[in-house]
Amino acid sequence: MINNILIIVLNILFLLIMPFFMVGLIKKTKAFFGGRKGISIFQPFYDFVKLLKKGQVISSSTSWIFKIAPLVIFSSVIFAGLFAPIFYGKAIIELECAFVVFSYLLGFSKFFAIISALDTGSSFEGMGSSREACFTTLIEPAFFIILASIAVLTGNSTFNSISMILTSTGAFGLLITIMMVAAIFIMLLVECSRVPVDDPETHLELTMIHEVMILDNSGFDLALITYASGIKMAILSAIIVNLILPSALNGALFAVLFIALTLLLAIIIGIIESMMARIRMSHVFEFVFIMSSIALVIASLVAVRMFGV
Amino acid sequence: MNYYTAKNNQRINLSDIPTIDFETFKAQLEMTNLRPIGFFGADWGENIRLFAFLVDDEEGEIFISSALLDKNAKEYPSITKENHQYHIFEREFYEQFGIKPVGHPWLKPLRLNQDKHEFFEMEGEEIHQVAVGPIHAGVIEPGHFRFMCQGEKVYNLEIMLGYQHRGxxxxxxxxxxxxxxxxxxxxxxxxxxxxxxxxxxxxxxxxxxxxxxxxxxxxxxxxxxxxxxxxxxxxxxxxxxxxxxxxxxxxxxxxxxxxxxxxxxxxxxxxxxxxxxxxxxxxxxxxxxxxxxxxxxxxxxxxxxxxxxxxxxxxxxxxxxxxxxxxxxxxxxxxxxxxxxxxxxxxxxxxxxxxxxxxxxxxxxxxxxxxxxxxxxxxxxxxxxxxxxxxxxxxxxxxxxxxxxxxxxxxxxxxxxxxxxxxxxxxxxxxxxxxxxxxxxxxxxDPSFNNWWGLSMALRGNGISDFPLCNKGFDLSYAGFDL
Missing domain, CATH: 1.10.645.10 (Cytochrome-c3 Hydrogenase, chain B)
Incomplete structure (x- = not known):
């Protein structure tokens, strides 16, 4: 159930360090396309340290929920990371149907983010919560459909079965892989509040989704929340890279390629953010429905192949 | 029609501007389709002299007319009821001289003592209010925006300014x-x-x-x-x-x-x-x-x-x-x-x-x-x-x-x-x-004096997340309005 030491160490390092570099690289890419020099790639790390040292202001209208929420959010995302396949397609803890635990841990963190935002009683945060909850409700079933289809296809219900599709089922597997990459990439853009769904750079509260929910958090709490959202991005990127990278590759080569592809993904996100405007809020649903549609297509293809219906 | 006709950047003798009785003055303003660019009072001894400046954009002419109001008058019949273009001008006049335009549909001060007045409210279980400002996230001027929304949709936006009133x-x-x-x-x-x-x-x-x-x-x-x-x-x-x-x-x-x-x-x-x-x-x-x-x-x-x-x-x-x-x-x-x-x-x-x-x-x-x-x-x-x-x-x-x-x-x-x-x-x-x-x-x-109300109308029926985009498109002045 628990994998060997090397994978544990690599996975933990990946979860802890990668978020900073991914965020830094996205910012650097955006600066490059904007004709600016941009901030150092280590800046997200410096910011994190700075926030840890800062004091906090906590609104008097909040209750204990607001105070524990950042810790709950952070620890449930880290906990989810233990079940996610990272290096060599392996998770630190492997379970049958681990993706169910994984999804619900992410869901749990989101639930706390939402009630903590509502706890502040601010109309902005209520608005952000309602948007976030809306999009999550659409993402979650699609994610389940996709992973259940994979379990059926590979006959293996552990989370790391995703890295087997490409190698085990030939051309059909390739088709499924492409669709899954697209679907999970959309999930990443929505979950990690990137353009075209959300704009992480904006100061305009009325247009925000994720950022507006954490307006009241400061100092240590804010550091934990931003870190958690970076870790979530690293986890989802790892899942995407695992879909592409054949797990049969050996040792160091895999590790190097894995890191390179994860960083490449960050650059791609940066390019999208530089080239595209945001989608109108009412049209975000249509964007999320793309993921749902892909999920349904994957499910039907798998059903036809496995059961011949 | 009793006006003095002038050109832009021209000096006019005050005695040349006709002073007519208020009833005629009001009737003139209500009837005309000329655009008002000025409607304000000035202390005139025992009275307040109310000036109106109208323009004919096609001919490039300015029409000036005036009427006297008693300084101790408490109220006068509103012009806005018949001609909506005067709604801000009358609010400003009311604020500056305290004479109430009776029948004005939404009479509250324009720049001063805004806190004491209620906002327009919608009723309903699903209606929520969003209050933005007067301090904003960006480095911009202060102004308060009150949205009446159902979900993401804005039904009414009321804008409250005056935070930079310097006299x-x-x-x-x-x-x-x-x-x-x-x-x-x-x-x-x-x-x-x-x-x-x-x-x-x-x-x-x-x-x-x-x-x-x-x-x-x-x-x-x-x-x-x-x-x-x-x-x-x-x-x-x-x-x-x-x-x-x-x-x-x-x-x-x-x-x-x-x-x-x-x-x-x-x-x-x-x-x-x-x-x-x-x-x-x-x-x-x-x-x-x-x-x-x-x-x-x-x-x-x-x-x-x-x-x-x-x-x-x-x-x-x-x-x-x-x-x-x-x-x-x-x-x-x-x-x-x-x-x-x-x-x-x-x-x-x-x-x-x-x-x-x-x-x-x-x-x-x-x-x-x-x-x-x-x-x-x-x-x-x-x-x-x-x-x-x-x-x-x-x-x-x-x-x-x-x-x-x-x-x-x-x-x-x-x-x-x-x-x-x-x-x-x-x-x-x-x-x-x-x-x-x-x-x-x-x-x-300032042009913003007129255009802030355009921004309110632009938002109706739009998503609240489109407000910043509309606001930037109008890009109105707070300081120019507040004076």
């Missing part, structure tokens, strides 16, 4: 100066200062040289170019189109840096003065301006083309924040916003400015939405660049003119009005002198 009109009367005039609204330095100087020159019968007038016109167009480009970048920044935001910001800097070379200030402070201008534009500088502007033109054309070809940009801009032409007319919207709604008013051309008569202005095909507000800025930037080129050519002919002339004393018992088309629209300054040749009343109307 500018009174200060102007006490100690009029160019420094004060150009500090009223920091993004329209040239427009405000030109309007002030023209009013004072008209009142004192000071004849400014052609050269000084040309330099003012050039500066006004440069201001328009710079702010429009900055706004185009801000609009794209709000929809997270990064490339446009950055490119326009860089290009705007080129323009304001050229302004720095002309006047020593990036926003043209200190350039214009009562009697002319303080800084000359010589041949070398003229060459420099031309070369910067041709570079600016190339970049703006290229960037705008790229932005408008991007489907993600167009899907955000098109059909967002639509203000119909009828609404715009009813609310008396002016300037850039009026033009983006299909109302072709532009005081540079309407009031037959001497330099603009042979300039060509293309008709704008308005679509009334955020796209229209973006596109008109592009059109005006390109046009203004060509205007500057032509103005610089005219400047060569009058090379040997003085740039500054001796100023005369103000003439007593007079009135003058100056309308300057700033980048936002018409900036109106009206000044009255007393029997000693001192100012007795100074009235300023």
């Amino acid at each position: 500018v009109e009174d200060l102007m009367v006490k100690k009029p100066s160019n420094q004060l005039a150009e500090s009223i609204c920091g993004d329209s330095v040239i427009a405000y200062n030109t309007a002030y100087s023209q009013v004072m020159e008209a009142l004192s019968d000071t004849k400014v040289s052609i050269k000084a007038k040309l330099i003012r016109a050039i500066a006004l167009e440069m201001e328009r170019i710079a702010i429009h480009i900055g706004d185009m970048g801000a609009i794209l920044g709000d929809i997270a189109y990064l490339m446009g935001k950055e490119v326009y910001a860089v290009t705007r800097t080129l323009v304001i840096n050229t302004m720095l070379e002309i006047s020593g200030s990036r926003f043209g402070r200190g350039l214009i003065t009562f009697g002319g201008v303080n800084f000359d534009i010589d041949d070398e500088l003229s060459e420099k301006i031309l070369s910067v502007l041709s570079e600016v033109k190339a970049t703006v054309e290229k960037m705008t083309k790229a932005a408008l070809q991007s489907s993600s940009v167009m899907s955000r801009l098109e059909k967002t924040g639509v203000v119909s032409k009828e609404t715009a007319q009813e609310l008396n919207l002016v300037g850039l916003i009026a033009r983006s709604c299909g109302i072709e008013i532009d005081s540079r051309f309407d009031f037959k400015d001497e330099f603009y008569q042979d300039f060509e202005k293309k008709k704008f095909s308005a679509t009334n939405d955020a796209y229209s507000r973006f596109k008109i800025r592009y059109k005006e930037v390109i046009e203004s660049i060509s205007f500057v080129k032509k103005l610089l050519k005219k400047l060569e002919v009058v090379k040997d003119d003085e740039i500054l002339v001796e100023k005369n004393d103000l003439i007593s018992n007079s009135l003058a009005i100056s309308i300057v088309e700033g980048w936002r629209g018409e900036v109106v300054h009206i000044a009255l002198t007393d029997e000693n040749g001192k100012l007795r009343r100074y009235k300023i109307k």
